[in-house]
Amino acid sequence: MDILNKKERLSAFLLFLLMFVITTGVLIAALFYNFKLPLKENELLKQENDKITEQFAFQKQFSEKVEEITTMVDSLDKAPESFQFIEQKINFELVELNEKIPADTDQELKVYDNTILIIKNLVNAKKALLQVNDSKKEIDLLNNQIKSYEEENKDLIRDLELARQLNRRP
Template identity: 35%
Template sequence: MKPKNVKERRSSFIKFLLLFILTTTTIMVAVFFNFRVPQKENALLKERAKNMEREMQFQKTFASEIDGIKSMIDSLDIPGQNVSFINNLIGSKLADVQTTIPREDSTYRYNMYLGVIETLVDLQKAKKELHGLADAKSKIEEYKVALESTRNELEQTKRDRDILRLSQK
């Protein structure tokens, strides 16, 4: 005894099987993405966190080095210092700090670090010029004293001339 609706049953079974496979596959893909995507995202976020930690550590060391260089530049104002030695030391420290700047950082930070170093170099040059002008300041004072004495001599000579003219008349 054969059923009369074998084709319909087979067709229904195939439709059921296809829908079952489609549904099961959809669920499996959803579960896969639910677990795999967050793992990749976590790995990416961990890498970013490591980069930020490295950047923070570099900023700490950079700031401490810059503070040391600033104190050395400030020590140039103290009288009796060996200015040329300190200038050479500052130059070598600035070169060392510049070489520690990470090259892979092509963002604004790299330019910022270079800007800080260039500013310190400019400050060092300005201090050097200021020390050169300190000698000029003492010379200007000497010249002012000499000018004043020369003016006094000129006034005295004018008086002597006027007296001589009056006495000759």
């Protein structure tokens, strides 16, 4: 006996087989992405976490170094005799600190560069203030000299008047 709907049965079986393969493929692909993508995502998140940890470590190191430099800046007022030495040391520390700034930091903020510039401007302002104070001391010294010269002039004018009066008397 021969099957009457052999072609329909074969096409239905092939259609079923095709749908089964497609469905199974989609299921396997979903499972693959379910396991593979989180691993890649975890790896990316770990890299980002490491980068953020490095940035925090650098920020802490930068902050500690700025505190040391700030202490040196404060000592500029206390030791005007060694101002130039301390200023050179501060400049050296600032250059060293600037070289340690990582290249991959956020260039939009430039907080590190601005901090270094502010410290440098503070040192320059203290230097100008010290020069103004030195100038003020020199001005006070010159004013005292002017006063003594004025007193000396008064004495000389009085002596001159006395000499003129003595010369007029015959």
